[in-house]
Amino acid sequence: MKVAIVGDSLTGKSTLLKVLTENNFSRGSGYFSGFGTFILEDPNLDFLAELYESKKKTLLHIDVYDFDGFGKLWKDDKKGEIKNELSGFEALLCVISDVQDEPLGSSFYDLEYKLLLTDLDFIEKRLEFLEKESHKRKVNEREIQLLEKLDAWLSSEKPLYLMEFSESENEIMRGYLFLSMLPQIFVFNRHETRVREELPQEILSKIQEHKFPFFVTSLEIEEELISVPASERIEILRSFGVEVSVKAGISNSIKDVMGITVFYTVGKSEARAWYVNRGATVREAAGKIHSDMERGFIRAEVIHIEDLKRAGSEKKARELGLYHLEGKEYIVNDGDVILIRFSV
Numbered sequence: 001m002k003v004a005i006v007g008d009s010l011t012g013k014s015t016l017l018k019v020l021t022e023n024n025f026s027r028g029s030g031y032f033s034g035f036g037t038f039i040l041e042d043p044n045l046d047f048l049a050e051l052y053e054s055k056k057k058t059l060l061h062i063d064v065y066d067f068d069g070f071g072k073l074w075k076d077d078k079k080g081e082i083k084n085e086l087s088g089f090e091a092l093l094c095v096i097s098d099v100q101d102e103p104l105g106s107s108f109y110d111l112e113y114k115l116l117l118t119d120l121d122f123i124e125k126r127l128e129f130l131e132k133e134s135h136k137r138k139v140n141e142r143e144i145q146l147l148e149k150l151d152a153w154l155s156s157e158k159p160l161y162l163m164e165f166s167e168s169e170n171e172i173m174r175g176y177l178f179l180s181m182l183p184q185i186f187v188f189n190r191h192e193t194r195v196r197e198e199l200p201q202e203i204l205s206k207i208q209e210h211k212f213p214f215f216v217t218s219l220e221i222e223e224e225l226i227s228v229p230a231s232e233r234i235e236i237l238r239s240f241g242v243e244v245s246v247k248a249g250i251s252n253s254i255k256d257v258m259g260i261t262v263f264y265t266v267g268k269s270e271a272r273a274w275y276v277n278r279g280a281t282v283r284e285a286a287g288k289i290h291s292d293m294e295r296g297f298i299r300a301e302v303i304h305i306e307d308l309k310r311a312g313s314e315k316k317a318r319e320l321g322l323y324h325l326e327g328k329e330y331i332v333n334d335g336d337v338i339l340i341r342f343s344v
């Protein structure tokens with residue numbers, strides 16, 4: 001999983017990279033000033049590792065890149081280049097800020113405008129190209145119609161994320177990269193003295209309309225707390241008015257945003273989190289662990305993490321009949337703890 005930190009200049013993007021990677025990041029080049037690995041926080045996995053006294057704990061992680069294409073390196077005539085740099089990214093972490101004493105709206109609308117404008121610019125160039133081509137050869141009319149529809153949608157200042165597509169439109173869309181199709185998570189980096197202030201209603205309604213998650217924090221404070229254990233960190237953050245640390249917030253919301261389901265495997269040697277696309281079967285999940293497990297899949301023993309927590313131990317959970325046997329078509333639920341039976 002690969003996400004880009006985006007936002008206007010001086011909003012705190014590089015500070016966010018530091019916080020998420022706990023200072024373990026590398027310097028980048030070009031539009032990327034740095035990158036690193038963000039290990040997602042997961043209290044469920046902590047619970048499992050403790051319960052089974054697992055030697056090793058393997059959490060999910062995300063590759064995070066600090067992107068300056070919409071900040072200090074933004075150039076109106078470089079939109080195409082900037083857009084291409086983001087191909088392969090699956091979500092955007094949008095940093096909105098008032099630490100430079102500008103109102104929040106200024107960095108919010110700046111980013112929204114640049115994202116929509118970049119998509120619009122691509123569409124208009126593509127339409128121009130297809131128009132020229134149409135004099136030489138037969139072009140795909142369906143593509144032109146779709147691009148015109150996208151153009152109208154974006155011109156009404158709505159991201160493509162909110163648009164619904166037919167099967168055949170989806171097919172055409174797959175060939176494109178549109179920035180406003182990417183899911184977004186908003187980090188409001190507020191000045192320490194303003195963390196407790198309400199977010200402007202206009203911005204709030206916009207984010208809620210798009211169903212994007214958002215968090216309010218002070219990245220400067222979070223940066224000072226990097227080496228403080230998570231449990232103490234949240235206490236200190238609360239005293240400043242921050243309700244969820246940015247790491248916990250992003251860890252919790254990333255799976256919804258990316259449309260993935262998290263499941264676990266656990267034993268003495270390792271407790272581990274895995275993910276599959278939402279709606280995947282347990283056989284596909286087995287394939288994530290090892291191709292042999294998918295090939296030789298017999299059945300899966302499954303318990304939901306909440307059931308295991310309630311029972312308090314595997315033994316008790318078994319006595320209560322909370323484990324269930326599932327065949328290969330079983331759809332994995334978020335939080336399932338799975339034991340695959342297979343033979344090769």
Ligand SMILES: Nc1nc2c(ncn2[C@@H]2O[C@H](COP(=O)(O)OP(=O)(O)OP(=O)(O)O)[C@@H](O)[C@H]2O)c(=O)[nH]1
Nearest residue numbers: 009010011012013014015071072099191218219220
């Ligand atoms: N007061 C205050 N200053 C902050 C906070 N977060 C970041 N800053 C300051 O804002 C400046 C920019 O922070 P960066 O993290 O470098 O921001 P950036 O978005 O990466 O900036 P560019 O890459 O230059 O566009 C730095 O001087 C930070 O010290 C904050 O929460 N409070």
Ligand SMILES: [Mg+2]
Nearest residue numbers: 013014033066
């Ligand atoms: Mg920076």
